[in-house]
Amino acid sequence: MRLTLLCLIAGLAFCSALPWDDSNTDEEGTYMGSRATNCKCGWANKESGRIVGGKLARANEYPHMAALAKVYNRTVFPFCGASIIAARYLITAAHCTYGQTFKMTAIVGEHDFADDRESKYTAYYPVTAINHELYDPKKIINDIALLITDRPITFSQYVGPICLPVGPSPPEGSRIKVTGWGLTAHKGSPSNILLKVPLQIANLAKCSIAYPYNFINVYRPTQFCSYAYRRDSCQGDSGGPVTWLDPETNRYTLSGLVSFGRDCAGNDPGVNTDVYAFMPWIMNKMRGSNICQKV
Numbered sequence: 339m340r341l342t343l344l345c346l347i348a349g350l351a352f353c354s355a356l357p358w359d360d361s362n363t364d365e366e367g368t369y370m371g372s373r374a375t376n377c378k379c380g381w382a383n384k385e386s387g388r389i390v391g392g393k394l395a396r397a398n399e400y401p402h403m404a405a406l407a408k409v410y411n412r413t414v415f416p417f418c419g420a421s422i423i424a425a426r427y428l429i430t431a432a433h434c435t436y437g438q439t440f441k442m443t444a445i446v447g448e449h450d451f452a453d454d455r456e457s458k459y460t461a462y463y464p465v466t467a468i469n470h471e472l473y474d475p476k477k478i479i480n481d482i483a484l485l486i487t488d489r490p491i492t493f494s495q496y497v498g499p500i501c502l503p504v505g506p507s508p509p510e511g512s513r514i515k516v517t518g519w520g521l522t523a524h525k526g527s528p529s530n531i532l533l534k535v536p537l538q539i540a541n542l543a544k545c546s547i548a549y550p551y552n553f554i555n556v557y558r559p560t561q562f563c564s565y566a567y568r569r570d571s572c573q574g575d576s577g578g579p580v581t582w583l584d585p586e587t588n589r590y591t592l593s594g595l596v597s598f599g600r601d602c603a604g605n606d607p608g609v610n611t612d613v614y615a616f617m618p619w620i621m622n623k624m625r626g627s628n629i630c631q632k633v
Contacts, residue, residue: 371588379630380501380581380589395517395532397449397457402500402590403517403532404428405445406435406485406577409462414451416528419518419578420444420485421592422499424627428465428485429620430577431595431611435467435483436475442467444485447497451519452530459496463487468623470616477553479560481597481611483577484623500579501591503614504631507562507582512539514564514582514593520575537564537580540607548606552598560615562594565607580610587632 367382383398395403402423405416418434428444435442447459454460465485472480491497508514517534545563546554554561564580580594594610613620621629 365588366583367588367590369588371584371586373584373586373632375501375587375589375630376633377499377628377630379499380584380587380591381498382590383496395449395534398447398459398496400517400532400534400579400581400590401447401494401496401498402579402592403446403448405448405451405519406430406465407443407445408440409443414445416445416451416519418576419520419596421579421595422446422491422497423502423592423620424499424624424629425490425493426487427624427627428487429592429595429613430467430483430485431481431597432469432473432483433475433478433481433597434577435485436469436473438467442485444487446491448532450531457496459494461492461497463489463491470619477551478598478609479553480616482595482613482616482619484620499630500581501584501587501589502617502620502629502631503591503593506614507593507612508539510539510541512582513537514539514580515590516564516575516578516580516596518575518578518596520578535566537566537608539563540565545607545609548600549609552609554609560612561597561609562612563607563609564594584632589632591632 364384402421404420406418406420407414407416420428420430444463444465450456468484470480470482519529540563543556575596578596581590582593584591592613597609597611599608600606
């Protein structure tokens, strides 16, 4: 499910031809940077060996990553991405949860949906959703929702929260990353294995021209756009994390949530919900819960 979103690599063979790749990221999210966080967040696990080309994520490489799924008769139907932000909370896009009548489950610690032995840290948590009150399914604005688990998530080195932002999204041209189990090509098949794709933040004014009916506000932005040649986010990745590696902490920060776009890896950028713009709303809904940020 996605409003035409994350195309985690339109044809994996194109990866090596891109302007830059993230194959040299063995230290990203591992050692501590010059600034600390108030609690452990945004780390990455790199010990399972180097992957050249940056296409497949390592097992449990991103502990904050979760899938939002429908589970029926022991069969799992993942339809959106989500991120762990606290022991009882995950965050996703409102268009993933809006109007859903079936019971939703957050799956954490997962890597390969086709292999039950791939990760021993996989756990299922039934969730209830809190959609943003001003979410507009036609304009796709205020596209953000919180998920409350039925019990605290068990944290470990392989399952844990991402850092939340303390400032606006990074400037145009900044390198960001999207992870998910979405389609590997427009109208293609979803991936069983978690994929990752590096993107860059695109010019918001130009992006707004590409989506004239979505009323992207360039003056008081609550969204930002992302792009890379032949790379994008796709169906199934909706609500998943758009992360930025904070150079001061060397920890991944949740800059955005995959929201909408056109054809996967087409000529138009993808649009993401800017998490920082909604921090007051998040804090209000999570009152009394601890969140992790840079200090």
